[in-house]
Amino acid sequence: MTAVWRVIVTHRNYLIALLVPLLILPLPLLVPTQEARCGYVIILMALFWCMEVLPLGVTALFPVVLFPLMNIMDSTKVCMEYLKDTNMLFIGGLMVAIAVEHCNLHKRIALGVLLILGVRPALLFMGFMSVTAFLSMWISNTATTAMMIPIAQAVLEQLHKSEHETSPAGRVAESINKAFELQEAPSKSDSSQETQTQACATLLLFLPLHPDNGHVLTVEEEEKLKDVKQLEEEKHLTFCKGMSLSVCYAASIGGIATLTGTTPNLVMKGQIDELFPANNNVVNFASWFMFAFPTMLLLLALSWIWLQIMFLGFDFRKNFGCGASASMKAKQKMAYRVIKDEHKKLGPMRFSEIAVTVLFLLLVVLWFTRDPGFMPGWATNVFNKNGKSYVTDATVVIFISLLMFLIPSEIPTYLCRNRAQQVQQQDSTRQTSVLPALLDWKTVNQKMPWNIVILLGGGFALAKGSEESGLSVWLGSKLTPLQNISSPAIALLLCLLVATFTECTSNVATTTLFLPILASMAQAICLNPLYIMLPCTLSASLAFMLPVATPPNAIAFSYGKLKVIDMAKAGSVLNILGVLTIMLAINTWGYPMFDLNHFPVWANSTSAASCK
Template identity: 30%
Template sequence: MIDTMRKVGLPLGPALFLLVCLIPPHDGLSQQAVYCAAVTALMATWWITEAIPIPAASMIPIVLFPFLQIMPSAKATLPYANHLIYLFMGGFFIAVCMERWNLHYRIAMHTIRLVGTSPSRIVLGFMVAAGFLSMWVSNTATTVMMMPIGLAIIKACADITGDHDLRHNPFAVSLMLALAYAASIGGLGTIIGTPPNTIMVAQIDKLYGQTISFLDWMKVGVPLAATFLIITWLLLTKVLFPVKGDILQGKGAQLIQAELAKLGAMKKEEKLIVAVFAVVATLWILMGLVKWPIFKGVSDASVAIAGALLLFVIPSDLNKGVFLLDWKTAVKIPWDVILLFGGGLCLADGFQDTGLTKYIAGLLVDLEGMQLIWIIACIVALNIFLTEVTSNTAVATLMIPVMGAIAVGMKINPFGPIVAACIACSYAFMLPVATPPNAVVFGSGAVTIRQMARTGLWLNILGIIQITLVVYFLMPWVWGIDLTVLPDWAIPKK
C-alpha cells in the first residue's frame, strides 16, 4: 500500500502544483499567494504519500520560493536555523546521551517497581515509565527500549499459565498497547516531548511573535498527559482487556528485580547525566517563574544547548579521552525532524508574506458566531483521524498556519484552534502505520490490527472529548487568555 502511495504521489505532487499555479490572481489573492498555495500542495502531497523522504520534501521552499519571487534565498533559509530548532536539538542530545549510558532503562525499571507488580499495576508502571521518558526521549526510542522488558514479563506469564497464544492473552495485549500509547501520550508533557509540540511553539513565535515557554506548556501538557494516561490504563485493564487474579502468581516483583540486578549499581556516568539533566530542567522551569536579570535574553534553546555542551565537556574517563557524549553518539539524533521543522516554518513565512493567511481568513468569515467549543471539537476530530494515516509532524506543519487563518476569520484567539490541532496530532492510536510506537508493538506479535483499531477508536473518541475540554477550559485559565477574542497581535498586517 505504501509503495502504491509513493508511486501515485510522485507525479501527483507536481500535477497539483501546476494546477494550483493556473488559478488566476484576483481581489485579495496575489500571484505570489497562488504560488505559495501551489508549493504547499506539492509539499503536502509528497509529505502525505512520502513519495520522496519527508526531510527532502521539507527543503522545497529553499528552491521554489526564490524562483517564484515569494521570498529571496537568504530569507527562505533562515527558518531552518530558528532558535526553537536548537531547543529540540539540545533535548535530542541529552536524550541520546541517556540512551548511551542506559540511564533511561534504569529509570524505567525503578518506576515500574515503585508503582507495583500485580498485572494491572505492571501495566500502569510501564505506562508511567514510558510516559515520563517520552517527555524527554523520543517515543520510538522509549518503546524500543521497553518492549523487550514487556515481552520478558509476558513470556514469564505465559510459562506460568501455559498459554502461549499472546494475541488472546489479555495481559499481553494490554501491556503491549499500553506501552505504545503511553509513549505517544507522554510526549505531550513538554515542548520537546514530541515534534508537533515544537512545531507549534515555533510557528506561533514565527507567525505572531508570541512565546510559549517550557513552563507555560507544562501547565497544559502535564495535566493533559497524566489524565489521559489514567484514562487509557482504565480502558485497557478494566474495560477491554481485564485480567482476573494475579496470573503472575506473585512473581512480578521477582522479574523486575532480576532486570535491576543486571544493571548493577548506578554508574558515575549516569549520576553525572542526572545532574546535568536536573540543572537543565530546573532552569527551564525557573525561567518561567522568575524574572532575574541573568535570564534576560536567555531562551529555553540556550539552556538546552548549554546542557548538551556540558555533556560533551564532562569526561567519563579523561585518560582514555572518553566523555559523556561524543559526536558518534550525537549524530544519531533525528536530523530529518529538524529539516521538517525548518520547512514548516518557511512555509508559515510564505503564508504571511504573500497574504495567503489573510485570504484564507477572509473565506472563513461566515464561521463567525459558531460555538467555539464545537469548532475546537471538529478541529480535534479532523486532526486525530488525519494523523492515523499521515505523519503527525507533517500534519502539524501543514495545519497550524491554516488553524491560525481559521481563528482570524472567526475573530477568535489563534491559540484555541492551533493548540487543539497540535495536541490532536499525537493521538494516533488505531493503526500500526499511524506512529512508530504502534508499529513497534504490532511487530511483537502480541497484538492484532483489529485489537489495536478497536482500542484506538475508543481512545480517539475519548481523546476528542478530553482535548476539547482541556483547550476550552484549562488552557485559558492557566495561561490567562480569552479564546473568544482576537488579540491585536493576531490581526493580519495590512
Template identity: 35%
Template sequence: MSCYWVGEVVPLAVTAFLPLDTNMMFVTSLMLSLAVEECHLHKRIALKMLTFVGAKPQWLMAGFMMITSFISLWISDTACAALMSPIAYALLEAIMIHKMSPLPDKSRNESEIVLQENGDMKKNEARTGLDVSRLSKRDRGICKCLMLIVAHASLIGGTGTINSTGPNLIFRDTLEKFYPGEDTGISYLSWMAFAVPPMICYMFASWMVVQLQFLGLRHIVRIFKPSTEEEKKDEDYVHKAVDTAYHELGPMTFAEKSTLVIFMLTVASWITSDPKVFKGWAMFFKKGYVTDSCSGMLAVFMLFVWPREVPDIPFLRPESDRNRPAVRREALLTWDAVKRRFPWSVILLLGAGFAISKSVKESGLSSLIACNMEYLLAGLPLPIMQVHMFMDFL
C-alpha cells in the same frame, strides 16, 4: 510542495535546514535521550520503579503507564517509546514463556533471567521463542494491553512539558510569532502547571480503556480480589524476574550519575529561566537573547565533553603513580553514537513542516482559508473547532 510531500516525489530534507529555536530545542531533547540510552539510565529507573508496583497484571500495567509517562515528561515521546518498548516486550516474553512451561510447578530460578544491554530479557541457557498462538485469550490481551500502554503513556507524558513533543514547541513558537515582543505567559513551569493535572487524568483513562477493550471489566475488578495459588506463583516469578534484572545492573556507574546530574541541571535551568511566579535567571540578559534551547545546547555540549568514567587526573593519583601519562576517557555521548542512532528524519520532517507553514502564510493561502471557513461556518466556534480537530487527526 504538499503534493511532493504526499507523493514522496523527492525527499524534503532540502527544505528542513531552518535555524529555528524550536528545532534546536527538539534536537536538545533527542540528544539528552540518546545520552540516557547510552548509559542505560532509563533501564535502571524503569526497573527500580517496577520493583515498587505489584506483580498483578493490572498493577504492572499501571506501573508501566506511570514510568513511561514520567520518562516522557523529560525526553522526546518518540525516544521514550523506543526506550521502553524493549523492556516491556522482554518482560512479557519472560512471563508468557514461564506460563507455557511444561513443568508442573513452573519453578524457575530467578538467576536465570538477565536484562541484557539491548533491553531483551534472556535466559542464560538457550532461549525459547514466544509462540503467541499458544497463549490463552486473556494472556494475548495482557500482551496487547501492555505494549499499547507503553505507546499511549509516551504520548500522554509528552503533553506534560513544553519540550517533550514537537506540537508543544510549535504552538509556543507560533504564539511568539503572532505576538512578537509580548508576554504570552508560556514558560516551562507554567506549561507544567497547566498540562500535568489533565495528563494524570489521561493516564488513568487510557489505563481503563485499554483494559476494557482487550480484557473486559471483570479483569479490572479482579484487582481488588485475592490472587489464586496459580496467580501467586506467576506474580512471584514476575517480582523475582524484575528484582533480579535490576540487581544485574550492579551499582550506579559514574556515567549514569553524571548523565542524571546534567539532566537534572538542564531541567532546573528550564524551569527557573522565566517561571513567571518569580523573576528567573533570564532577566540578567537582554529579552530574546537567551531561550530554553541555549541551556539545552550547553547541556548537550557537556555530554560531548564530560567523561563516562572517573577522570584520570595526575595530581589526584597516589605519588607512586603520578608519573605515568593520563588516560583519555570516552565522553558520555560520542558523535559516532549520534550518527548511528539519532533520528534525523524527525528533525527534517519538523523543518519541512515549518517550510510549508511559512509558504502558506506568506502566499496568503492561510488568510483565504480562514475567510472561507468563517463564511461557510457562519463564525460558529463549535463547527470551526470540529473542522480543526478533523484536520489535526488527518
C-alpha cells in the same frame, strides 16, 4: 494486465512525483497571483507528505527551490527560516535525551519503578504505562517503546511459563515428558530387555492422568484439558495484546506533557513565534508543562482504565490481585524475579549516570525558573535589555548539552586515591588514555534525526511564504463565516479532524500543514489563536488506531501478537477520550492560563484590525 499493474504499483512513487506537479500546475497558470503560487507549493508539499513520495525531510526542502523561482520569497530569506531558535531547542533536547540513553539511565529508572509498583495485572499495566509516559516526556517515544516492549515481553513470558507449570494441563504434560525421559534413558544404554519392558510399563503409568485423582484420562477428559490449555493460551494472548498497546499508547501520551516531548509541540512553538513575533513568549517550557502535564495525567489514567476493561475485564478486585490464589502469587513472584534480575544486571549507579541525572535535573530547574510567568525568572532579571530577554529555552538546553561534551564519564584517577595507587603500580611506560566524555559527537550523529530538523525548517518556510504572498490573509477572509459557530464547537471539530488526519500521515507533517491555516482562521474570526492551535497540536499526537500512524504503534505491532482490528478497536475509543480530555483542558484550566477569553494584541494584523 496483472504484470503491468504490478509494475505501476512498484514504481508508483516515480509516477506520483511526475504527475502530481503537472496535474495541479493549472492553479498558478490560470490564477497568476502570488497567493495561487504559494498555494501550489503548499498543496504539492501536502500531497508529497501524505503519500510519502520522498522522505519527509527532503520534501521540506521544496520552498528553497520553488519560492525563489515563483517570486514569493528570495533565497536568502527562505534559507534563514530553516534553523531558528526552535530548531536549536529540538537539537539540544535530543542531545540530552541521547545522553540519558547512552548511559542506560532510562532503563534503570524503568526497572526501578516496576520493582516498586509490583506485578499484579492492573499494577503491571500501571507500572509500564507510567514509566513509558515519564520517559517519553524527555526522550523519543520511539526509543522509549523500543526499550520497554522487550522488558514487557520478558515479564509476560515468565508469567505464562509459571502459569503453564501450575495449570492442570501443564502438570499432565510434565508427567508425560517425565515418562518419555524414563523410557528413553534405558534405550540409550545396553540394558536388558527386562529393563526396557519396565520402562514401557512406567510410560503407561504416565499416560494422561487426571491431576486430582490420578486415574487414566478418558477421551472426554482429554478434550477438556485441551480446552483448558486453549483458554490459557487465549488469555495469555489477550494479556500480551493489552500490554503491548499500553506501552505504545503511553509513549504517545507522555510526549504531549513537555515542549520537547514530541516534535508537533515544537512545530507549534515555532509557528507561534514565526506568525506572531510579538507574542511575548506566551508559550515556553513552563507554561506548556503547566497546561499539558495535567492533560497527560488525566488521559493516561483514562487510557489505563479503558485498556484494563478491554483486556483484563471488569473484575477490578481480581485485576488488582486481591484474594489471589497461591499459584497466582507464585507466578507474580517469578515475574517479579525477572524484573529484579534485570535490575541487578545494571549494577550500582556509575559516575556517568549520576552526572547525567544531575545535569538533567539542573536543566529542568533552569527551564522552569527562566520565565515562569507568575513571577520574574532568572533570565528576566539578569539577561534582560530594554524589556526583552536575551535567553530562551534553547539557550538553556544547549548550555547543558555543551557540559555533557566536557564532563568525563568516569572520575579521573588522580582524584581517587585508591585508583591512583593502582595506576602507579602499573607499568609507568604505558600511555595514559583520555577519559571519554558523557556525550560524544559520533553517538549524537548516529541517533540524531536530522531529517526532523529540516522538516521543522520547511514548516517555518511555508508559514513565512504564506504570510509574504498574502495567502494567509486571503484564507482567513474566506473563513470568516465560522464566527457564527461557537468557539468550543469549532475547536472540537478541528481536533477530531486533526486526530483523524494524523492516523494516515506523520504527526509532524499534520501540524506543519494545519497550524498556519488555523492561525489565519483564528485571526479572521477574532479568536485567540492559542484556543485552536494548542488543542489541535495535542490532537496530532492521538495516533492510536493504525500501526502505520506512529513508530511506537509499528514497534508494538511488529511483535506479532496484535492484529490491525485489535489496535483499531482500542484506539478508536482512546481517540475519542483523548479529544474530550483536550477539550476539557482547554476550556477549564487552559482558559485563565493563556487568557483565552480575550483576543490578544499580539495576534492583531490587517486581517484582524476590527478585533478588540
